[in-house]
Amino acid sequence: xxxxxxxxxxxxxxxxxxxxxxxxxxxxxxxxxxxxxxxxxxxxxxxxxxxxxxxxxxxxxxxxxxxxxxxxxxxxxxxxxxxxxxxxxxxxxxxxxxxxxxxxxxxxxxxxxxxxxxxxxxxxxxxxxxxxxxxxxxxxxxxxxxxxxxxxxxxxxxxxxxxxxxxxxxxxxxxxxxxxxxxxxxxxxxxxxxxxxxxxxxxxxxxxxxxxxxxxxxxxxxxxxxxxxxxxxxxxxxxxxxxxxxxxxxxxxxxxxxxxxxxxxxxxxxxxxxxxxxxxxxxxxxxxxxxxxxxxxxxxxxxxxxxxxxxxxxxxxxxxxxxxxxxxxxxxxxxxxxxxxxxxxxxxxxxxxxxxxxxxxxxxxxxxxxxxxxxxxxxxxxxxxxxxxxxxxxxxxxxxxxxxxxxxxxxxxxxxxxxxxxxxxxxxxxxxxxxxxxxxxxxxxxxxxxxxxxxxxxxxxxxxxxxxxxxxxxxxxxxxxxxxxxxxxxxxxxxxxxxxxxxxxxxxxxxxxxxxxxxxxxxxxxxxxxxxxxxxxxxxxxxxxxxxxxxxxxxxxxxxx
Numbered sequence: 425x426x427x428x429x430x431x432x433x434x435x436x437x438x439x440x441x442x443x444x445x446x447x448x449x450x451x452x453x454x455x456x457x458x459x460x461x462x463x464x465x466x467x468x469x470x471x472x473x474x475x476x477x478x479x480x481x482x483x484x485x486x487x488x489x490x491x492x493x494x495x496x497x498x499x500x501x502x503x504x505x506x507x508x509x510x511x512x513x514x515x516x517x518x519x520x521x522x523x524x525x526x527x528x529x530x531x532x533x534x535x536x537x538x539x540x541x542x543x544x545x546x547x548x549x550x551x552x553x554x555x556x557x558x559x560x561x562x563x564x565x566x567x568x569x570x571x572x573x574x575x576x577x578x579x580x581x582x583x584x585x586x587x588x589x590x591x592x593x594x595x596x597x598x599x600x601x602x603x604x605x606x607x608x609x610x611x612x613x614x615x616x617x618x619x620x621x622x623x624x625x626x627x628x629x630x631x632x633x634x635x636x637x638x639x640x641x642x643x644x645x646x647x648x649x650x651x652x653x654x655x656x657x658x659x660x661x662x663x664x665x666x667x668x669x670x671x672x673x674x675x676x677x678x679x680x681x682x683x684x685x686x687x688x689x690x691x692x693x694x695x696x697x698x699x700x701x702x703x704x705x706x707x708x709x710x711x712x713x714x715x716x717x718x719x720x721x722x723x724x725x726x727x728x729x730x731x732x733x734x735x736x737x738x739x740x741x742x743x744x745x746x747x748x749x750x751x752x753x754x755x756x757x758x759x760x761x762x763x764x765x766x767x768x769x770x771x772x773x774x775x776x777x778x779x780x781x782x783x784x785x786x787x788x789x790x791x792x793x794x795x796x797x798x799x800x801x802x803x804x805x806x807x808x809x810x811x812x813x814x815x816x817x818x819x820x821x822x823x824x825x826x827x828x829x830x831x832x833x834x835x836x837x838x839x840x841x842x843x844x845x846x847x848x849x850x851x852x853x854x855x856x857x858x859x860x861x862x863x864x865x866x867x868x869x870x871x872x873x874x875x876x877x878x879x880x881x882x883x884x885x886x887x888x889x890x891x892x893x894x895x896x897x898x899x900x901x902x903x904x905x906x907x908x909x910x911x912x913x914x915x916x917x918x919x920x921x922x923x924x925x926x927x928x929x930x931x932x933x934x935x936x937x938x939x940x941x942x943x944x945x946x947x948x949x950x951x952x953x954x955x956x957x958x959x960x961x962x963x964x965x966x967x968x969x970x971x972x973x974x975x976x977x978x979x980x981x982x983x984x985x
Contacts, residue, residue: 457495475513519555536582558595610642622674645684654728695728713755731771782814783853800842818858870941873900887927910946
């Protein structure tokens, strides 16, 4: 009876066991820690099944596992039974499955997720997202490149999921997106408290060629190099250093982009406010050369007030030299204020005006008629250029080389580099011209020859040449020409060939033209004058005397004398 009852109970229990559903492989089940031994936890997952899990699966990255007998844990059932008759289970996979479910919901809702960086891999880092491992690219660690990521390892912090693929088990996250979002919120808050015109303190964060970025307590503003000082600043590093605290003024705020423009000079007095009073026109000022260009040099009169000396105002004589050949950077110079434009903030300066006009100086030192000496600097088709005091040139025109020879012929007497003497004949300071004469050194033979001669006088000349149109004669070393019509009162005697070279004859002076240096002579005029004089003294043909009688008497009277 007892044996029969026992058999029935066993069959009932066996039937009951068959009726219990065994969990599916690949599902997450709950289990109880039965024991901990040899670095493993023995876990009862029910259904008459036990399995083993390494303790490290229960530990957070870089920490020890906190697990005790009796604890209830979730595990992933991979296989119901292995070769040893134990269930194959995993706590990591259970966490991963739960994590994927949670992360997918966060990804769809665009929510942040909590995680910790625990490893370094090629191109970035690995992040534990509470069971699921994600990849954090190096470019997504921070808003700026991170040299040492050590302090970030193992630190629980928020991340943004950029993309995920459960089938492939890929998750990509970003820490930078969180920082940029926080930064944008901070910027919006800070910018909202700022107003254009505010004076605030900031720290120089970075310096570039065109300016400096100043941290205003969570938001950066650009301090452009032109707004650092009223004076010229070639590079921001001249007046700023990284880490320095500076007071700046908010010039402009773009509420959409949160861009802020800053200025330092706006907090200082504007040196252009009364520049015309401090630097009157035509006043001579001391300044410092700050910059040299192809078209001139910039000279700082005082910090913030800078003027341009145009190349045309740098030298009276050096017209084609580069400004750098005349002045040098940082050189102290005297300049004259030529023009001020307060609207455009421009000052035109002159360097040569402080040195005096060399042509005016020459005119004072060497008035017309003064004899000078200089070197032949250049020979042209129209004359010689002579170097004079003050680094200027004077010109001897072809017509001023010789009294008797042509300019072309006289030019052969001179070569470049010769030292010559000349007489100043004209100085035009406005046109920057000086006229010289070499032939004037010996005086004007025409003036010398005619100094005691008046128009109407009778002079004795010597025939030097016989021409078809008349004869060439010489008087006191000066040449003159008597035309055919002036050779005689009698037309029949107006023949040049009746004269011979070397003949001496008397002629009447009809004109003295000093401008053209011509002496007008006439034998005919002399004869007519003599006849008129004889008539006046001895009567006329109208009174009964013949012309022969009159002239004969006149000649006899001259012989008696």
